[in-house]
Structures are given as structure tokens and as C-alpha cells.
Amino acid sequence: MPHALVVAEITEDGKVKKATLAAITFAQKALPAVGGAFSILVLGGAARSAAAELTSFGAQKVLVCEDPTLAHYTAEHYAPTVAEVGKSFALLVATATSQGKDLMPRVAARLDAGFAGDCSDVLVEGTALRYKRPMYAGNVFGTVELTTPVQVATARQSEFDAAAPSGGSSPVEAVAKVAPGAAAARVDYVSLEAVKSERPELTEARVVVSGGRAIKEQFFQVLEPLAQALGAAIGASRAAVDAGYAPGDYQVGQTGKIVAPELYVAIGISGAIQHIAGMKSSKVIVAINKDADAPIFQIADYGLVADLFQAVPALTAELKKRKG
Amino acid sequence: MKVLVPLKRVADPDNANKIKIAASNVAVDSTGLEWKTNPFDEYALEAALRLTENGKAPKQRLGEVIVVTLGPKECEQTLRSALATGADRAIRVDATDDALDGRLVALALKSLVLAEKPDVVLLGKQAVDGDSNQVGQRLAELLDWPMATFAATIREEAGALLVSREVDGGVGTLRVRLPAVVTVDLRIVSPTSVYSAHTDAAHRYAEGVRFAPLPAIMAAKKKPLDTKTLAELAPGAALSTKTLKFEKPPARSAGVRVKDVTELVDKLMNVSKVL
Structure with missing residues (x-):
């Protein structure tokens, strides 16, 4: 049975963003419906060092795609590889950060997959997944079923605990970057101006x-x-x-x-x-x-x-x- | 520049807390709530108008803005108000609301884009009813076009748009060469957010979206509004999303009023124990 794939999010200098840990928890909750196993995919210019941080979460494999053209995130460069790796999985999940929200629907379209965004919970019913997600500014929650063989979701970070390392050592495997389509040649990353703050991260603060x-x-x-x-x-x-x-x-x-x-x-x-x-x-x-x-x-x-x-x-x- | 702006009507978002769940639990009941244009789509329309004019002389259109919606006949009201605001023509794709999901909407829009050949598809980053945030991204992928989501500012360059985006931790800037898909965020209607190649960099727009003057509302009735069907734009495509159940979140009740900061700190330390 096809498994779950967590799409990790890392910094440009190769550190795992804490947001990734919510998506891992999501995948762990979905395990009974996805053959009991999940893998993690890490992409970036410095993905190998980030992958080393992700080997102790119980993943079957940590898949790494390190390539200089992935150094700055753009959906046009990332989506083809995520979709190529993801097509043999039942579920692809990332956290609903600005990157996850940008990337995952694009991946879903590439796989002609149904998409459930910003989920507050994932439920297992037999071998099927049910996605619970807020709508109408959180005034209604819908429980959604996707009918496509590959399904794509994002997890609302505040609703999933950060996964804790469970020991073990997942094997790290390199995957090749898939040549992107015409879209990638027509987008330029120009800059990222970080807002500097001494304060904790808004989505992670107590x-x-x-x-x-x-x-x-x-x-x-x-x-x-x-x-x-x-x-x-x-x-x-x-x-x-x-x-x-x-x-x-x-x-x-x-x-x-x-x-x-x-x-x-x-x-x-x-x-x-x-x-x-x-x-x-x-x-x-x-x-x-x-x-x-x-x-x-x-x-x-x-x-x-x-x-x-x-x-x-x-x-x-x-x-x-x-x-x- | 030719811009296609998909619009969605939504139940009045400022009264979203009055949405009810139908007795069946499989539908929401927005009875009593007015239909409004999804605010992010209204912002996309404003951005499209700014991109097709010289800000100093907005009555003279320097490009074409086509608005499109998917839904039943009543949705033509949404299109008419967009036409009154300044869009040039409209297309309604006939469909019932429960026959649509993000994947189908993107598939239908793709067919329209291939027929209309706009330079830019400009739409809201999400509709505030389903809060899905997927159509723009899906459409860009189906077309193999570059995209800039969550746009806060847009500058027209030769054959390209320079787009700044509010992302986690700061502001990211992308350049997308046309044709492209751009989804807009809240700040896109600020006075200095959008400049076409014709608008002077010193120009300042009024904050927010423009409103249609009465004569324009009358004139909009004569602007072209075509109808297409979902079946002709996305033949054979079926829903991939089914909502099995809707429910209200647990209500959060009002707590207590404290008289001063001393009492507040006491409560936080001794009752809630969060300090």
C-alpha cells in the first residue's frame, strides 16, 4: 500500500524549520490509512545537512534532493520534483506555512490530486483519510474526503504538536532533481527581506x-x-x-x-x-x-x-x- | 495588458459567525446573509484596473479586464458589479455551487485562459468561505505558467511583473515574465501597491477598492456578459472533494472582567497558571 510523504521545509542554510514537525505529526496520525509508513522529502541548496536532522523521527526513508537551483525556494522549481517523488505515495503533506500554501496546491495540480488545505485534524476511517478543516474564518469545520488516488494536504501548525524524535536512524537516499517546465524559466527570485526581531517566532511562542x-x-x-x-x-x-x-x-x-x-x-x-x-x-x-x-x-x-x-x-x- | 479576473461570490464575510449548519449536517446554511464578492477577488479586480490604466486618468482604459465567475444565474450580479466598477466584459460559467471544487474551477479556468489568452490572471489568494487557497496555484501549474502568490505589491516592467509577497518572516520578491498568474493579499489595495507602466511612480491611489458611480452601474447593464458551461470547459471532470460533514466549533464563552492589572496578574498566575 502506498505510504505518506512529508515535504520538509528548511532554511537556505540547511536547517529544518520547526514547522516541518507539525507535518510529521500529521503523517503519523494518518499511518493506519497509508500502509503504516511515511518518508520525508527534503529539497534545497543545502538539503543534505537538513536531512541529517530528520533521520530520528521514524521515517522509512529520508529522501534528499540537493541542487543549486533549489537554493532559493520557488514553486516552479520545487513542484516537479515533489510531484515526481510523490506520485508513488498515497498522501503528500506539508505544513501550511507560506511556502507550504504556495507549493502544495501546485503539486496537487501536477498530480491531478485532490487537495485539503490548512487542516486542523486528520482522521482515519478504515483505510480512508478524512480531513478536518476550518472554513468561513473558523466559524465552520468541514470534514472532507478526497477521491483521488494521490491526496495532498497541508497541516495547520497550531493544531498539530511538534513531532519529537523517536530514535532510530532512517536511511538517507538521494533523489535527482526533475527538470522543471517552461514556468521555471519565467520566474526569478529577486530577494527576501527578513524582518529582524529579537522576539520569538509568532507561530511558535508560548x-x-x-x-x-x-x-x-x-x-x-x-x-x-x-x-x-x-x-x-x-x-x-x-x-x-x-x-x-x-x-x-x-x-x-x-x-x-x-x-x-x-x-x-x-x-x-x-x-x-x-x-x-x-x-x-x-x-x-x-x-x-x-x-x-x-x-x-x-x-x-x-x-x-x-x-x-x-x-x-x-x-x-x-x-x-x-x-x- | 489583458487581465482575466476570476471572482467568487461568498456569504457576507463580516457576518461569518452567523453561518448555520443545515439539519442534514452536510451543507451550510447562509440564509439571511447577503452575497458579497469575495474580498480578495475584489482586491484582485482593483489591482487589475490599476494595471490597465494611468492612475492619473483612470477613466481611459489602457487594456482589457475580463471578469469571470462560476455558478448559477444569480452570480451574474457579482459580474455586473465588477463591470460597473470598470471591468470591460464578463463571462459566467454555468454550474451549481455544489458541483464545484478547487480542482474543477482551475480546470475550467484553464480552458478559458487558453481561449482568451490574457497576459495575467489576477485573483484573490483564497475565497473566504472555503478558505482553501488553491485555485491560483493549480491554474498556474495546469498552464505551466509562473506564479506569484500572496502579492502585496505589483510593478509592471517590460513583459514582466515585479511582485512583492508577504511571506513568513518578511517580504519576498519575485519577477514573473508574462503570461503569469498572480494571487493577491490584503495589502494590494494600499495607495502605492500597484503601478502599471503608464502610472507615474509619484502617483498615490486612494486606499482600498474603487466604487462604481451610479451612471456606471447603469452602463454596466449594456456591457457584454457571455455564458459558458462547466461541461464545455472541463468535459468529463468530476468532483475530487466531498464534504461529508459540517460542524460548528465549540463555542468559546466570555470569561470574567477584572478591575485592574493586579487582579489580572493574580488570575493569570493563580487561576489559569499560565505565568
Whole structure:
């Protein structure tokens, strides 16, 4: 029976991105329907060193495609190889990062495969897979069946635990890069400007402090000390990003980052449906807003109706005091 | 430049929390919710209009924008409002909503693209009902065209588009030589997001999408709207996705109001124990 294939995501200098571990967990949950085994495919300019990090997760094989033309990710260069390797598998899964969301539907089209994106769970029913996925900004969950022999999915990172190494040593096997089609010759990677931050990664942080438009130009001035006191990542509402107070990749919401930290602190965020879709799986939600009727209070575990410009420094000071 | 913009109508996304599940559990019930154009597709249309004009003289169209939707006759309303906003002509692919999935939509669009030969297919990165995020990528692969997904800015160059994309950890920039598929993200309707080769770099657009003036709404009724069928564009293709069950997520109830930060920290430390 064909197995599952995890498509890993790595940095350009050959380190495995933590997001990959969610896709491994997804594949492990799917095992009974995919012949009990999964492999991992690693592509990139420095894929071999990343592959070495992936040999202790119980994969049958770690397949490596290292090629200088894969140094910068583009779907046009990656999809042909992923599809060629993937065509003998029953399930191809990656994590729904910006790369996974870009690549996997393209791979699915190449294989004429059904696609289930941003899944919050995968269920096994006999030998069939069922994909549970949020729709309508997380207001509805659909359980989806794909009817194609090869199936492609992406996993919502916040809904799958990071797989832990289980020991063992999967054999590493090289695979050749498949010559890409005409599309690849017509796309140029130009640049990747990384946003530098001292703070933890938004999708991986235990605590997230998010700000809305109400904080205005003092966005980082107000939030940074609190984030520091909590060891938190910083997020933002769409309104704050649109207004230019925070960079685009800080946005939490239906179409931005989906986060589910232990503690989510929403500051000056009214709670639009699209924002709530990105954070409502958080374990504990705190809302600070001076509008007592803000919708965010309907989902917050703790609500503080207050002027954020006074409450946030006071909260920061209180946390520092308690921690000594 | 000739741009094809696929549009989807969706149940009012600002009231998505009012979506109900039909008693059968196999359909959603959006009764009472207005149909709206998928916001990302509206943004794609705005970007298409900006790419086919000089921003200083937007009434003079310098290219062609064709809008297309797949769905029943009522969807023509979505096309008419796009025509009123500035699109030149429209195509409806007749289909019932439950006979469509992302794979079929991409297959049908491929046939249309081969017939229409646009320079760019510009569409939303996802429809906010299914939240699938797959049609643009699938279409690019079926056409063997380059793609730039999640576009935040577009600059027209000679025979190419320079596209910046909001990706994890920063902003990535790609150059795609035409023809190409571009899917757009939220920031594409900012004042400096899209420049055609005709628009001066100093030009600043109004934030957001443009609205149709009343005379344009009247005039749109006379713009061409063709109809095709799913069967002629994607012959023999069947659904590959079936939704077996819909359910509402567990409701999250409002907690307590705290009077000050001291009480808040007490709760977080002693009740929730997250600090």
C-alpha cells in the first residue's frame, strides 16, 4: 500500500524549520490509512545537512534532493520534483506555512490530486483519510474526503504538536532533481527581506501580545516592554498592519498567522471575525480595551476595560514586580 | 495588458459567525446573509484596473479586464458589479455551487485562459468561505505558467511583473515574465501597491477598492456578459472533494472582567497558571 510523504521545509542554510514537525505529526496520525509508513522529502541548496536532522523521527526513508537551483525556494522549481517523488505515495503533506500554501496546491495540480488545505485534524476511517478543516474564518469545520488516488494536504501548525524524535536512524537516499517546465524559466527570485526581531517566532511562542490600531505610532514602544516581560512574540491586527504600525507578517487572523499560544493578550483590538479566526484556539485569552462593548470581550477569559496607554505599562510593571 | 479576473461570490464575510449548519449536517446554511464578492477577488479586480490604466486618468482604459465567475444565474450580479466598477466584459460559467471544487474551477479556468489568452490572471489568494487557497496555484501549474502568490505589491516592467509577497518572516520578491498568474493579499489595495507602466511612480491611489458611480452601474447593464458551461470547459471532470460533514466549533464563552492589572496578574498566575 502506498505510504505518506512529508515535504520538509528548511532554511537556505540547511536547517529544518520547526514547522516541518507539525507535518510529521500529521503523517503519523494518518499511518493506519497509508500502509503504516511515511518518508520525508527534503529539497534545497543545502538539503543534505537538513536531512541529517530528520533521520530520528521514524521515517522509512529520508529522501534528499540537493541542487543549486533549489537554493532559493520557488514553486516552479520545487513542484516537479515533489510531484515526481510523490506520485508513488498515497498522501503528500506539508505544513501550511507560506511556502507550504504556495507549493502544495501546485503539486496537487501536477498530480491531478485532490487537495485539503490548512487542516486542523486528520482522521482515519478504515483505510480512508478524512480531513478536518476550518472554513468561513473558523466559524465552520468541514470534514472532507478526497477521491483521488494521490491526496495532498497541508497541516495547520497550531493544531498539530511538534513531532519529537523517536530514535532510530532512517536511511538517507538521494533523489535527482526533475527538470522543471517552461514556468521555471519565467520566474526569478529577486530577494527576501527578513524582518529582524529579537522576539520569538509568532507561530511558535508560548505567549503572544497583539496590538490593534488604537496603539498608533507607539506600537512597538508600548508592546515591546510587555512582550519582553512575558517572553512573548508580538502580533498585530489587520487594522494595525494596514495603518503601517506593524509589518505584514505580524498579522494574526484568518488570512494572516494562525496562533494558539498558552496566553494571548489582545491590546486595543476590537475583535473582528477575521482576527478572532487567527487566535481563538489560544488557551487563555486576555483583552484590554477601553470600549466595554468590543466583541473581543465575548471570547476573552479575562477582560480589562481600560485605557491601554495606562494599563499596558502598569501590567508590565506589575509583572516585573511579581517576578522580582 | 489583458487581465482575466476570476471572482467568487461568498456569504457576507463580516457576518461569518452567523453561518448555520443545515439539519442534514452536510451543507451550510447562509440564509439571511447577503452575497458579497469575495474580498480578495475584489482586491484582485482593483489591482487589475490599476494595471490597465494611468492612475492619473483612470477613466481611459489602457487594456482589457475580463471578469469571470462560476455558478448559477444569480452570480451574474457579482459580474455586473465588477463591470460597473470598470471591468470591460464578463463571462459566467454555468454550474451549481455544489458541483464545484478547487480542482474543477482551475480546470475550467484553464480552458478559458487558453481561449482568451490574457497576459495575467489576477485573483484573490483564497475565497473566504472555503478558505482553501488553491485555485491560483493549480491554474498556474495546469498552464505551466509562473506564479506569484500572496502579492502585496505589483510593478509592471517590460513583459514582466515585479511582485512583492508577504511571506513568513518578511517580504519576498519575485519577477514573473508574462503570461503569469498572480494571487493577491490584503495589502494590494494600499495607495502605492500597484503601478502599471503608464502610472507615474509619484502617483498615490486612494486606499482600498474603487466604487462604481451610479451612471456606471447603469452602463454596466449594456456591457457584454457571455455564458459558458462547466461541461464545455472541463468535459468529463468530476468532483475530487466531498464534504461529508459540517460542524460548528465549540463555542468559546466570555470569561470574567477584572478591575485592574493586579487582579489580572493574580488570575493569570493563580487561576489559569499560565505565568
